[in-house]
Amino acid sequence: MGGQYRITGDKYPRMRxxxxxxxxxxxxxxxxxxxxxxxxxxxxxxxxxxxxxxxxSAATRADCRTAAHPATAETRVSPRPGEITVNVYNATARTGLAKQTADELKKRGFKIGAVGNASKDFDKKVKGAGVLLGPAAALDTTLPVLTAQLTGAERRTDAARKGGDLDLIIGDGYKSLTQRAAADLAVAKLTSPDRTADAPKKKGC
Structure with missing residues (x-):
């Protein structure tokens, strides 16, 4: 320091x-x-x-209640056969098929409309078991119920078609309607308000 500074006193800063x-x-x-x-x-x-x-959880319980009570769920239920009118037409060369088929459908609960030969648009032109024809709205409602009666038939819809009647047009491949027991079982599943039995249960229910 060159001696220019002097430290005085008895206290010194702590160096920590x-x-x-x-x-x-x-x-x-x-x-x-x-x-x-x-x-x-x-x-x-x-x-x-x-x-x-x-x-x-509360959300899971709500889901379970909805599954247990399908009335609260958005479940589409098809009409019963008694609410469906079917016109039966024969597009084959075999006689009597339209009336025979119409009589059987009537026994199964369907309402029967017109019965006779198919129009020229279908006459002798249907190679399969048959054609089921209805309005566009019938695709997921009444047509599946009628399809249960003739499982091999082709389903078609016509947007310009008026009314709710369905046509069953018998084709060359037709042998008979689906066995009634199997058809009734399929219809029961389609028309039952409780269609959640076949659906997988949600986890936690």
């Missing part, structure tokens, strides 16, 4: 390293993490001993 706040922050974060893990583990133990894994 600065506090390291990084260690303090780390310790606080680590403590919080440990406490969180302890709390989470405690909750898991409570769930194990109280059956917490069997509890269902």
């Amino acid at each position: 390293p600065p506090r390291r706040r990084g260690r303090l922050v780390f310790a606080v974060v680590a403590s919080a993490a440990v406490l969180g893990l302890i709390g989470w583990g405690t909750l898991q133990l409570i769930d194990v001993f109280t059956g917490g894994d069997k509890r269902v």
Whole structure:
């Protein structure tokens, strides 16, 4: 110092390293993490001993109630045979098929409209078992019910068609209607308001 300065007094500044706040922050974060893990583990133990894994959330319970009561679900139910009018036409060279088929459909509960030979658009031109024709709205309503009676028939819709009647046009491949027991079972599934039995149950229900 060259002797120009003199230290007086009996107190001297303490020379110590600065506090390291990084260690303090780390310790606080680590403590919080440990406490969180302890709390989470405690909750898991409570769930194990109280059956917490069997509890269902409110949303899941609502879904289960909807599945259990299909009236609240958006389920499309087809009309019953008694609500469907069928016209039966014969497009083959065999006689009597239209009346015979119409009589059988009547026994199965359908209303019968016109019975006779097919129009020139279909006469001798249907190679399969038959053609089921209806308005566009019938595709997912009445046509499936009639299809259950003749499972090999082709389904068609006509957007310009008026009314709700259906046409059953018998083709060259026709042998007979579907066995009644099988047809009735298919119709029962289509017309039942409870069609959730075949659907997979939701997890937690």
